[in-house]
Amino acid sequence: MRDGRWRLCLAGAGHVGAGLLAMLRDREEDLLARYGVRLSVVGVAELGGAACDPTGLDLNDLISALAERKPLAGLPEVGRPGMAAVDLLRECEPDILCGATPVNLTDGQPGLGLAETALSMGAHVVLADKGPLALAFDRLAAASDLGAGWGLGGGRPALRFSATVAGALPVVNLGHRDLAGEEITRIEGVFNGTTQYVLRGMEDGAGFDEALADAQHRGIAEADPTLDIDGHDAAFKLLITANTVLGTGATVDDVTIGSIRSVTAEMIKEARGSGQRIVPLAVAERTADGHRLQVGPQALGEDHPLAKLHPDEMGVVFYAGRVRQLSAASLEPHPEPASAAMLRDVLDIVRTRTGGAQ
Amino acid sequence: MRDGRWRLCLAGAGHVGAGLLAMLRDREEDLLARYGVRLSVVGVAELGGAACDPTGLDLNDLISALAERKPLAGLPEVGRPGMAAVDLLRECEPDILCGATPVNLTDGQPGLGLAETALSMGAHVVLADKGPLALAFDRLAAASDLGAGWGLGGGRPALRFSATVAGALPVVNLGHRDLAGEEITRIEGVFNGTTQYVLRGMEDGAGFDEALADAQHRGIAEADPTLDIDGHDAAFKLLITANTVLGTGATVDDVTIGSIRSVTAEMIKEARGSGQRIVPLAVAERTADGHRLQVGPQALGEDHPLAKLHPDEMGVVFYAGRVRQLSAASLEPHPEPASAAMLRDVLDIVRTRTGGAQ
Secondary structure, X not given: OEOXXXXXXXXXXXXXXXXXXXXXXXXXXXXXXXXXXXXXXXXXXXXXEEEEOOOOOOHHHHHHHHHOOOOHHHOOOOEEEOOOHHHHHHHHOOOEEXXXXXXXXOOOOOHHHHHHHHHHOOOEEEEOOOHHHHHHHHHHHHHOOOOOOXXXXXXXXXXXXXXXXXXXXXXXXXXXXXXXXXXEEEEEEEOOHHHHHHHHHHHOOOOHHHHHHHHHHOOOOOOOOHHHHOOHHHHHHHHHHHHHHHOOOOOHHHEEEOOHHHOOHHHHHHHHHOOEEEEEEEEEEEEOOEEEEXXXXXXXXXXXXXXXXXXXXXXXXXXXXXXXXXXXXXXXXXXXXXXXXXXXXXXXXXXXXXXOOO | OEOOEEEEEEEOOOHHHHHHHHHHHHOHHHHHHHHOOOEEEEEEEEOOEEEEOOOOOOHHHHHHHHHOOOOHHHOOOOEEEOOOHHHHXXXXXXXXXXXXXOOOOOOOOOHHHHHHHHHHOOOEEEEOOOHHHHHHHHHHHHOOOOOOOOOOOOOOOOEEOHHHOOOOOOHHHHHHHHOOOXXXXXXXXXXXXXXXXXXXXXXXXXXXXXXXXXXXXXXXXXXXXXXXXXXXXXXXXXXXXXXXXXXXXXXXXXXXXXXXXXXXXXXXXXXXXOOEEEEEEEEEEEEOOEEEEEEEEEEEEOOOOOOOOOOOEEEEEEEEOOOOEEEEEEEOOOOHHHHHHHHHHHHHHHHHHHOOOO
């Protein structure tokens, strides 16, 4: 923090990053009035260049340029043609890096390198990109407050990533913080919007291809839906959840992954006939000798919280010692919630880092 | 904090307080291993006396005495016959006061006086007792970090109370923290277990008196169920939620309260016939000229998250600008969750107060 402002750098100015800039602009007065917090964007990097101003960029200029698909590097005075995100970090020395770079599930780059650089500089990091966490959880935990147990890392910079699992559904926060008093034995989730929408479409009589095409038409499924349909997206989200909340120390190879391609109209009909519903389920549970992580279609009784979800809804259920069952669901037909999740992470960092030492 | 330990005082050793002591004992090693946190109970006050040891009380001794209904003041060496909670506070100078005194919705005592004394001494406060918050929210907020906006109070002691609204359902936390990036427009909740259970029993064909007797038999309803049935309990919980999350600055006189006594078997049948279900609803929403707070039975479509709740479940739905709808539900047939909620509040204070200043 400098001059009473928290200085943010944003890497990646796609839907999620641009959404964050819009929320920062629209809520500036409210954040100041309600929390006394001033957030200032000092740098934004995208492919091909950046914009940088240590005294704070004009959010309207950034938002207009992005809306008109003009390169940020072309903005007068603040534009930096060719500047890479990592160089922007070194020039701006932000308090917080907000990483909204494209998801790369092969090597986690460029998000992983950026996050590591920022942490090594002492900057806090908020990630919307699940790649780095899915692939290098232990390394990032060791470099941040996460490794020293749940945000209590003595002096290490904070790492937050609530946007990486199921958008604005606070999966990590619920497990990490609201159940901090409990011993969690099992987590069940519907973490992938595409598979939820497709299976519910098939329940309404659509064929698999038809239901998928509908999801693509509505902007829920990607043009290449393989990662979603075959369970990989949900598996990475489950992995991040389990490593954070259960401390499993697992990698993606530890997750048993099934695809909803195996689900037929007959199976769905049969399930409905016996009071069940087939759900794209992700499960992490403690076992006698460790943990079990599994993703794939599974029939659940109609009374199960995850069987009651809306087709546009994602959900999670925690089972714990004393709170027998805590469930949550988030209805989010649009991608804005990921931007909102980034902002709540920024505010959580501000809160935990200005609470004042006892 | 002293010698690496956070020193806790507990006021009130009924079900919730005793449950907290049991959790502190059972989870001691886990809390140290996982979070590096040492919590030490240095004082416990109940009616007629207290136990006190600045180096830390033996939790097994406390738990055994409570189980055998022996006065804590009679414990060898640490017992303090006749010592009042406020005197215990002054003698122990704890880091955190955990208030689990009986709920008093007339003047909030003794919890209110204790909380104010602790805050004035610079101690953090965790309350399970909703009386002080329902009746003196503004005063407590002004004396704690809550008044300076959501836990950011510069140096002021922390006040947490997530156990006061719907047990372990993290209503306040979801609104306060997970939706910190959003503008919340409306909150709906089923915050009272008795009315939820009774209305669902009536749906299954029981008369009002029969359903209520069943709830009392199962330990869900109090012997005198008036506060629950007539909506006052839910009204106080709604008030705490609205004042914390929406900043309404309301008092209980601002809540329109209806009783489920007005619900007849015919009304329930009629609702079911038209695809609806009558729910004991609490609503807080922004209006053009302020806020509207209302509690009472209301028919909701069967697809509404609060219409899908289990008879033993409480729930909440937040409506916000960008996250269109976030809902959560907690199935809790027993009272232990309130103890778990107190422990999570203690850990939240430890976390925000040891995060290290930036």
